Amino acid sequence: AQSVTQLGSHVSVSEGALVLLRCNYSSSVPPYLFWYVQYPNQGLQLLLKYTTGATLVKGINGFEAEFKKSETSFHLTKPSAHMSDAAEYFCAVSAYTDKLIFGTGTRLQVFP
Amino acid sequence: DVKVTQSSRYLVKRTGEKVFLECVQDMDHENMFWYRQDPGLGLRLIYFSYDVKMKEKGDIPEGYSVSREKKERFSLILESASTNQTSMYLCASSLVRINSPLHFGNGTRLTVT
Numbered sequence: 027a028q029s030v031t032q033l034g035s036h037v038s039v040s041e042g043a044l045v046l047l048r049c050n051y052s053s054s055v056p057p058y059l060f061w062y063v064q065y066p067n068q069g070l071q072l073l074l075k076y077t078t079g080a081t082l083v084k085g086i087n088g089f090e091a092e093f094k095k096s097e098t099s100f101h102l103t104k105p106s107a108h109m110s111d112a113a114e115y116f117c118a119v120s121a122y123t124d125k126l127i128f129g130t131g132t133r134l135q136v137f138p
Numbered sequence: 139d140v141k142v143t144q145s146s147r148y149l150v151k152r153t154g155e156k157v158f159l160e161c162v163q164d165m166d167h168e169n170m171f172w173y174r175q176d177p178g179l180g181l182r183l184i185y186f187s188y189d190v191k192m193k194e195k196g197d198i199p200e201g202y203s204v205s206r207e208k209k210e211r212f213s214l215i216l217e218s219a220s221t222n223q224t225s226m227y228l229c230a231s232s233l234v235r236i237n238s239p240l241h242f243g244n245g246t247r248l249t250v251t
Contacts, residue, residue, distance in 0.1 A: 060239065067244070069142070069230075069242030070230075071242065116180060126240060128173075130178060
């Protein structure tokens, strides 16, 4: 069975600061990993995904994530936060199925 | 661009009512999903469907049923609404590929009083 743990339900950063959102997964087989973002009053949209190959994955809006098998982690980063990055972020895992298992989410606040 | 449309943005129903939440996608996706989203719990899968007239239970199917009579439409049914079904409901669709991303609608916020 697969599971996802997102550490920190709320993260606050200043504009221009590094964004780091943590995600650890559990999977009995090689996982597929995803980050989704949800802006207020909207559905989720895909930020980036890892399937196979390069472990550093670049996504939209300057975000990237690195798959670290030894640490079972897939943390999301952005070098410089922007006010428009304020949203809720969800990590998700799947393994050889179409079903995604989501984490509980991390709400990112960006202060001027 | 894929569009997933949920028929209602906000819905208020009374306990015991039968409730229908409708979802339509316009990209000929085989897979469709219903999730509910609650603070601190993330997204939990209620039901999903791989094809017309096919359905599979997700992690929390109790109190819900679904209908998929046409490929583009996936309905979630609350047979007898209860207050603990007050939540945000999200519909999603995807191609039938293992790592195919989900495309979400904007959600229906259901309040059961």
